[in-house]
Amino acid sequence: MITKTSPEVGGMGHPIKRKEDSRFIQGKGNYVDDVHLPGMVYGHMVRSPYAHARLKSINTDKARQLPGVLAIITGEDLAKANLAWMPTLFFDKQMVLATGKVLFQAQEVAFVVAEDQYTAADAAELVEVEYEELPVLVDPHKATDPDAPILREDRDEKSNHIFHWEVGDRAATDKDFQNAPVKASVHAVSQRCHPAPLETCGCVADFNKATEKLTVYLTSQAPHAHRTLFALVGGIPEQNIRVVSPDIGGGFGNKVPIYPGYVCAVVASLTLGVPVKWIETRSENLQSTGFARDYHMTAEIAADRDGKVKALRVKTLADHGAFNAAAQPTKFPAGLFSVCTGSYNFGNSFCEVDGVYTNKAPGGIAYRCSFRITEAAYLIERAIDVLAAELKMDPAEFRRKNFIQPDQFPYKTPLGWTYDSGNYEGALNKALEMVGYKELRKEQAEKRKKGELMGIGISSFTEAVGAGPAHTFDIAGIKMFDSAEIRVHPTGKAICRMGTKSQGQGHETTYAQIVAQELGIPASDVIIEEGDTDTAPYGLGTYASRSTPTSGAATAMAARKIRDKAKKIAAHLLECSEADLEWETGKFFVKGAPSKSKTIQEIAFAAYTNIPEGLEAGLEAVDYYDPPNLTFPFGTYICVVDIDKGTGEVKVRRFVAVDDCGNVINPMIVEGQIHGGLTEGLAIAFMQLIDYDENGNVQGGTFMDYLIPTAVETPHWETGSTCTPSPHHPFGAKGVGESPNVGSPAAFVNAVVDALSHLGVKHIDMPITPWKVWNVLKEKGLVS
């Protein structure tokens, strides 16, 4: 149980208003494009119009003659510094600027630097590049065909196959399938999409020739890791690199990798000795930076006749584009996809993934997702529905029958994960009650009699977040701990710095609440700073819903170290032994004599003014927290849709989301995270797609074609919660930012399929556009 502090202290569980809001609502945020340095110049990227072509020549003469142009960098120039290629985060390399050939449309070919951004764009138009088109590979299913063009001539292995990865017991699973009386399967594509945070990626690279210090203002979700990578790849001593992540306008995974534009801006600043700003356009963002998903998945479930699931078999083809630029932990080529057994009691299971190259933008990153978990949750929740329909069982009852039970935790899954805690039926029951499930099923039956189309979709997902334990998780070799440093000032106020970096999650408020909870210093007296690698302790950054499970935990642990020291000081001040002292929020008091007490503020003052002999001055602590396990948030989402038979348009009438993320720091912020994640889930289910035509031309490369829901398409979200604390996290929290994005796509799709199930429809791939639905209706003779 978490002791509830007073609202004035504002510890755990208080919906306190966000500290960061004031500057944003006055237009005083400081995003990277707002950084303006004296003498700053501007970069612009020249990009390939072709998806696959030999680079014959680059002529920069005309561009160089344009007044205001300062430099033009090509791949050949970078090759001289051994920087034409850079390592990706996943055992591959990626061209910074093309040499020899281009491998996807919008690939970086040359970098133009000019005195202002308009001139830079003009000069980019004047760079003449001669290409010779090559055969294009778009369909990942054809990547390993004998006649497929080999895309990566730089590799020793002359194949478009990148990796095969498998987990589980193939033979035992196959045997279970041979013997199973009931089987169901679904082929589902988790389509290529893009996180599209409203702020695109960009940087200002500022190399000071006098001090030899490089400062990079960068839209980075992982500033410390990026500093180390700049040092390792660029050969600049790490102490001479400072990465500053200023305010970030949304990340969602898009701002985890290092992109060619950053490297070019750094090279340009090193060369010119002035600050160089490079901010990509929206189209460049959608067409070239880290895409997500593109998993082509088949799930099969074997079950008993009475509807108990037995075995799960999953086969997946992963399209990684031109370079394997996946941003995920080193030991996991398919991320945490093997969490695909979900919330269910499976026996033998087997999962395999093959990754291939195509002539598309490189990736794939984890879009509001803890490394391929969205794909996994979508697949299992779709497959469960397909099997329930096959058995003619109600999807809610079918889930209930197969859930892992509360007394099974910690629960070891057949594919190797250990879930920390859960009560899946509790969340399901609450969601069913909130939505009025029985009445809705009655309504649906009546509507069907009248020929109207209404569907109810359920998703009872399990998330896996907070990467992660050092024994299993690293990125580029760096273990995935995270950190917090707390300094309490003489007047009892505090400043804290973390290795994470907020992109809108409200860290300046929630971390302060953790300090308030642990030390009794009011949250309003605590300043949180992140993102400056010269001041903050090292950490791996914010993605994979890891901030609360890692840096949040580190904050609590650092606060407890401070409390331990505070106890020594309190004993000194109260002239008693430490053993005689008890802690109550914000103060130590003598057991049995509560009037004899010292507040944390009094203790802080003494830490600088009246220090006990033998104790160091000051009141501060650092903690690097290595989580013992991931945390496993879960929930049940229920979606109700109505389908217009004339247009094929799907209207989301209701959406109930019951989330369990353990103990909550700030319920207002958690609810806001859920609203946002559900809206991105809606977008994935119905709108967002980065597609390519047969020539590799990107479709969906601008906001004209890549559809983002507005307030009009977005339904009213109904939220609820249950609370099953994590047993291993210092204050029982689990993380929540990604649950709604992970859990909701299946609920939307299940609802649409449910509306059409009596017509024999078993699956429709995302995004479920009106055109797709209208075609199904037409095929079934239902178009009115």
Add this chain to the structure above:
Amino acid sequence: MAKKQTVRVKVNGREREASVEPRTLLVHFIRDHLGLTGTHVGCDTSNCGACTVVLDGKNVKSCTMFAVQADGAELLTVEGLITNGKWHPLQDGFKQEHGLQCGFCTPGMLMSSYALLQRNPNPTEEEIRWGISGNLCRCTGYQNIVKAVQYAAGKVAQGVAK
């Protein structure tokens, strides 16, 4: 480069002028020449609305106009919402109702909402949703933005502000 033109505007109550290329977009004029960086750029196809400002009483996407077209106009940007050190009820509403997360869309949202309340001081939820439908938000799911605008409409109706 074409000959530079002088553009004069009254922005947030102050007369300002700058000399710019005729092709300079109004958003770049506001950000780079007037130094008001609260107005943001989120796309290149006029979809996102992060650059929304109020021009002569109407909300416009400042990426869809040239600065020279705004010559002589009266502009209100997010920086001008505060009067005499007091926040506009919309600013209060966005904070009270948790109507922002990353904050990048927020200035545009505020300006579209401001223009909406000028046109329609007591909008329904549907009218609010349509009123901000030219502004994309990737974080909030809009629900709390709707509540923030309702909060502000209520305060304005109570006479807290005009």
